[in-house]
Amino acid sequence: MMPTRPRDTRAAVLPESRFRPDIEGLRAIAVLLVVSAHVGLPGLGGGYVGVDVFFVISGFLITSLLLREAERTGRISVPRFYARRAVRLLPAAAVVLVGTLIAARFRLPLTRLGEFAQDALAATGYFANLRFAALGTDYLRADQAPSPFQHFWSLAVEEQFYLVWPLLILAGAYLWRRRRPLAAILAVLSLASLVLSVTETARSAPWAYFGPHTRVWELGAGALLALGAARIRGHALLGWAGLGAILAAAVLFDESTPYPSWRALLPVAGAVAMIAAGGARGAGVHLILDRKPLQVIGRLSYGWYLWHWPVLVMFPAARTWQKALLAVGALGLAWLTYRFVENPLRQGRRPVWQSIGLGAGFSGTVAAAAVLLVVLPHSVESAGRRADLRQTIAGARDPAAELARTIDASRGMGALPANLMPKLKKAARDRPRVWDNGCHADVPVTVAPEGCVFGDPAGAETVVLFGDSHAAQWFPAMEAVSTQRHWRLVELTKSSCTAADLPVWHDALKRAYTECQAFHRSALDRIARLRPALVVIGSSFNYRPAQPATDVAGQWRAAWDRTFGALEGTGARVAAIADTPYMGGPVPECLAEPANAGKAGKCTRSLRSALRGPAQRAVFLGYAGRPRTTVIDPITWFCTDVCPPVVGNLLVYRDSNHMTTTYSAALAPLLGARLPALAE
Numbered sequence: 001m002m003p004t005r006p007r008d009t010r011a012a013v014l015p016e017s018r019f020r021p022d023i024e025g026l027r028a029i030a031v032l033l034v035v036s037a038h039v040g041l042p043g044l045g046g047g048y049v050g051v052d053v054f055f056v057i058s059g060f061l062i063t064s065l066l067l068r069e070a071e072r073t074g075r076i077s078v079p080r081f082y083a084r085r086a087v088r089l090l091p092a093a094a095v096v097l098v099g100t101l102i103a104a105r106f107r108l109p110l111t112r113l114g115e116f117a118q119d120a121l122a123a124t125g126y127f128a129n130l131r132f133a134a135l136g137t138d139y140l141r142a143d144q145a146p147s148p149f150q151h152f153w154s155l156a157v158e159e160q161f162y163l164v165w166p167l168l169i170l171a172g173a174y175l176w177r178r179r180r181p182l183a184a185i186l187a188v189l190s191l192a193s194l195v196l197s198v199t200e201t202a203r204s205a206p207w208a209y210f211g212p213h214t215r216v217w218e219l220g221a222g223a224l225l226a227l228g229a230a231r232i233r234g235h236a237l238l239g240w241a242g243l244g245a246i247l248a249a250a251v252l253f254d255e256s257t258p259y260p261s262w263r264a265l266l267p268v269a270g271a272v273a274m275i276a277a278g279g280a281r282g283a284g285v286h287l288i289l290d291r292k293p294l295q296v297i298g299r300l301s302y303g304w305y306l307w308h309w310p311v312l313v314m315f316p317a318a319r320t321w322q323k324a325l326l327a328v329g330a331l332g333l334a335w336l337t338y339r340f341v342e343n344p345l346r347q348g349r350r351p352v353w354q355s356i357g358l359g360a361g362f363s364g365t366v367a368a369a370a371v372l373l374v375v376l377p378h379s380v381e382s383a384g385r386r387a388d389l390r391q392t393i394a395g396a397r398d399p400a401a402e403l404a405r406t407i408d409a410s411r412g413m414g415a416l417p418a419n420l421m422p423k424l425k426k427a428a429r430d431r432p433r434v435w436d437n438g439c440h441a442d443v444p445v446t447v448a449p450e451g452c453v454f455g456d457p458a459g460a461e462t463v464v465l466f467g468d469s470h471a472a473q474w475f476p477a478m479e480a481v482s483t484q485r486h487w488r489l490v491e492l493t494k495s496s497c498t499a500a501d502l503p504v505w506h507d508a509l510k511r512a513y514t515e516c517q518a519f520h521r522s523a524l525d526r527i528a529r530l531r532p533a534l535v536v537i538g539s540s541f542n543y544r545p546a547q548p549a550t551d552v553a554g555q556w557r558a559a560w561d562r563t564f565g566a567l568e569g570t571g572a573r574v575a576a577i578a579d580t581p582y583m584g585g586p587v588p589e590c591l592a593e594p595a596n597a598g599k600a601g602k603c604t605r606s607l608r609s610a611l612r613g614p615a616q617r618a619v620f621l622g623y624a625g626r627p628r629t630t631v632i633d634p635i636t637w638f639c640t641d642v643c644p645p646v647v648g649n650l651l652v653y654r655d656s657n658h659m660t661t662t663y664s665a666a667l668a669p670l671l672g673a674r675l676p677a678l679a680e
Contacts, residue, residue, distance in 0.1 A: 018064075022239075023057060024298035025289025026274055029243075030054050031301040033250050035308050035330075039323040046253025049267035051154045052218050052260070053246060054305075056271035058158050059222025066169045067179075067226060076170045083352045085162065086359025089155065090124075092303055092342045094362035097123055098369045100148050100310040107314045108148070109592035110378045111424045116147060117370035123152035124366040126159040129210040136206025136508075143656040144586055148310035153210050160212045161219045183227045190220030194262075201261035203444075205508050214260060218268050225272050234278035239285030242273030258510040303334030303342065380424055381597045383415035389648035390421075390666045399669045403637060403647070410644040413600040416591065417649040421662050427588040427651055430660040432475040434491050440472045441494035443509070446518035448492050448526045455482025455489035461678050462532040463487045464572075466523060467499040470579055471538025473659045478536060480668035481675065490530060492523045499539045501566070502559035503546040512546035524566050533678045534573045537563075540657070541579040541613030541620070556619045564629060573676050574629045578620055580659065581610035581638050587645040587653040603645040607635070610643045632674045637667055 030050035037047025070076050097120050104116050122128040132153050172182035193216040200208040208214050225232070249266040257263060277284060288294070297304070308330040317323045345358070389406060396402035422430040434440040439452035454475075455463070465471055465478050472493040482489035497516035498504055506513035527535060549555040567574050583590075583605050590596060590603035611617065624631040638652065645652060647663070654660045659667075 020278075021295060022278065022286050022289045023061065023275060025286075025291070025294040026053065026057060026271065026298070027301040028294040028297035029246065029289075030057070030271075031297065031304050033246075034305065035327050037250075038309060038312055039327050040320050041324075042320075044250050045255060046250045046257065048259070049246065049249040049253065049264070052264050052267040053271040054154065055158070055215065055218035056222040056225075056268055056275065059161075059219035060226045060275055061222075062162065063165070063169070063223040063226035064229070066166055070169060070172075076166055077352070078166055078170070079356065080352050081162075081166050083355035083359075085159070087345055087355045089159075089302075090359040090362040091345050092306060092337050093124065093152075093155070094366050095337055095341055096303075096306040096310065097149070097366045100314075101366075101369045101373050103310070103314050104148060105373060105376075105378065106594055109589040110380055110594065111427070111588050111592040113378060114374050116149065117373045119147045119149040119152075120366055120370045123149045123156070124363045126156045129153035129156040129160075129212065133207045133210035136210065145589065146313065148313040151305065151309040157210075157212050157215045158219065161216055165219075165223065179227045183224060186220050186224055186227070190217035190224065193217035193220065194265075197260050197264065198262050201258050202509075202511065205258070205510060208260060218260075218264065221268050221272055222275070225275060229276075232276050232278075234276055234284075236277065236284040238273045239277030242270040242275075242277065243285050243288075245270030245273065256507075256510060297331075300331065300334045300338055303337040304331050307331075307333040307337070380592050381415050382418045382420065383598075384417065385419045386417040386649040388419070388421075389650045390662075392648065393666055393669055399673075400636070403670065404640070406648045407638070407644060408640050410647045411601065411604060411640065411642050413644065413646055415598045416600050416646065419649050420646065421650055422654075422660055424588045424592050424651070427654045427660060430651075430654050430662055431658070432472055432661055432664070434472055434475050434493070439491045439493075440469070441497075441519060443495055443506070444515060445494060446515050446522065448519060448523040452491045453488060454479050454491060456486040457488055459486045459488035461485075461487050461534070462490060462530055463534045463536065463678075464490045464492055464527055464530060464532045465536050465538070466492045466527065466567075467538040468493060468497050468540055469495050469658060470540040471499065471536070471577070473580070473664055474536070474538050474577060474671065476661045476665040477668040477671045480665055481672040484672070485678075487534075487678075490532070492526060493538075494519045494523075498543050499537045499563055500543075500556060500559040501562035502543075502555065505544045505546045507544075527567065527572070528570050531570055532572045534575060534676065535567045535570075536675070537567075537574060537576045539579065539620075541611075541616040542582065542657075543613065543616070553615045553619055556616050557622075560619060560623065564623060564626065568628055572628075573678070575675050576620065576623060576629060576631045577671075578617060578631065578633045578635070579612065580634060580657065581605065581607075581643045582612050582657045583610060583643065583645065583653055584656060586655045588651070588655075591645060591651075600646055601644070605643045607639045607641050607643060610639065611635070630674065630676050632671070634667075634671075637670055 030053035033044065033047035033050035033053070035047075036044040037050075041047075066076055066081070101116065101120055104113060108116065119128065119131065122131040128149060132147070132150055168182060168185065172179065193213060197208060197214040197217065200211065200214050246267050249263070249270070253259065253263065274285060308327050311326050311330040311333070312323060315326055317326060350358075392402055392406065393399045432440070434452065439449055441449060459482070463478075463482060465475060472491070475491060478489060481487070494516065496506060496513065497519055501520060503517055504513050505511070506516075545555055564574060583603070587603060591600055596602045621631055621633060623629055650663050650666060651660050652663045
């Protein structure tokens with residue numbers, strides 16, 4: 001029963017919960033799993049399930065706290081609830097956020113400082129999960145290093161849950177005076193969230209992982225346990241089974257596992273079982289959880305979770321033992337934060353309004369630090385101007401030879417040219433306009449868009465640009481050539497979708513890329529209707545077939561045979577452009593790292609390491625002797641024995657493997673010279 005008589009709510013902040021050492025130990029297991037996964041400990045690739053355990057713990061403890069307040073006082077003070085949350089979470093979070101912002105200025109690429117400031121604001125405002133879900137659906141950011149604030153997504157999910165949950169409990173106290181209707185409502189909401197977790201994981205991995213709608217059921221599981229705790233009798237075997245389930249998930253899952261989906265049931269059920277086992281004595285799992293080392297780690301788990309990720313991002317290490325040492329250092333920072341920030345502020349008794357004001361003050365400090373990070377000067381070192389490569393190529397008698405000379409001269413570049421084009425801060429946006437006008441299809445699209453006609457729309461000859469984003473990166477060059485030759489250019493490209501007729505695996509979706517197969521069929525049908533004079537193919541060689549085969553080269557040869565056969569069957573000529581280099585990481589970020597100031601050559605990559613998919617490349621280049629097919633290998637337009645990030649005054653890449661629009665347009669004379677003459 002939950003009585004409804006009113007009580008005075010002006011008292012200072014109440015203690016959060018009745019201490020349970022088994023839950024403190026469970027916190028330690030959760031954070032150890034998360035840190036182990038981020039460190040890369042062998043066999044614990046699924047350690048991210050520790051976050052699911054945290055969700056269950058939070059749902060149980062906060063619900064227990066709210067129920068006790070409702071039953072003891074007859075009401076729930078919503079302001080007091082948020083005051084407790086503010087004092088518990090914001091001080092340590094603010095220290096980490098401000099410290100990370102300061103460190104980012106000296107350790108991370110200067111071009112991303114504005115982005116990091118936005119991440120910090122999203123973290124302190126508890127909507128970081130929504131921001132990272134939206135950013136995660138941007139294909140062009142796939143190879144970007146993660147934000148040092150990304151781990152704040154889980155705290156945002158919790159706080160979004162607690163925007164609603166106290167009000168539901170309050171309604172239960174006033175309307176029903178019992179827990180059963182409240183449990184029924186929560187059970188329905190949790191079941192709906194679980195269903196969304198399954199469907200969203202298949203549709204959009206970023207939204208499934210970061211979204212509140214796919215995670216609420218995990219907090220709900222803990223809350224339902226709190227609602228029914230009085231009816232549950234703990235048993236030692238239940239605790240051991242729960243621990244086994246959590247560890248099994250950490251061992252069996254890894255980064256390739258579609259998650260959360262239904263698989264999150266394993267760690268969530270494990271956490272529920274361990275909490276339900278409660279204080280069962282005898283041979284209970286408390287024999288492990290009550291140990292002092294786990295109790296200490298559990299006490300520091302919040303701070304360790306906050307500190308470990310930015311430390312690992314700020315100081316990237318190649319070896320696991322080095323990352324482990326960094327994680328231990330982060331644990332030391334967590335102890336300092338607990339000793340001098342968390343504990344003193346949490347133990348102090350103050351009126352509700354002071355606690356809320358204290359939280360607002362910490363949030364304001366983070367906001368001020370974020371603004372300062374953006375407005376303070378932080379330009380990348382540059383020196384001197386270089387000849388404009390675009391004009392050099394356009395006016396050269398032998399553009400290919402002139403470009404090769406410039407590439408060789410750029411291999412050991414020091415400071416960036418003062419007239420670098422595009423500027424590093426604008427590089428990510430220097431992409432072909434087909435990305436912005438909807439002509440380049442994103443991941444979910446299955447039908448080739450209509451009306452994407454460029455060049456000379458009234459031209460007598462139709463030319464199609466077909467393939468993936470590595471075809472679309474040639475659009476600026478193709479548009480320039482088409483305009484000059486009065487070709488009608490039709491653009492049919494889709495992200496991560498090879499032009500080869502082969503089902504491929506999508507790493508972000510963690511499944512076969514069925515949307516690509518549908519788009520491929522639609523694009524070929526469209527080409528057949530267009531009956532173009534020329535089809536220009538571009539494709540990455542960085543693909544993994546959905547169905548692996550022992551004869552990889554044979555698998556790709558059969559796939560390309562089907563594609564070339566279908567295109568040539570329309571009567572069109574085919575110009576096939578081989579893949580361009582992969583630079584190992586986003587080039588603008590590399591050039592903007594403080595450690596690389598004045599040393600652009602440090603971002604150069606060897607030709608051998610820059611070429612992906614040797615089997616795919618060999619098969620593709622083998623079509624050079626095919627009738628009505630021209631194969632273009634553009635590697636000499638980017639590399640000698642090394643591939644510099646900047647050639648002359650032009651930035652070559654806007655990320656790790658896509659050309660800037662500026663560089664693509666500069667290559668138009670070279671590409672035009674290799675394309676077949678359609679009058680023949």
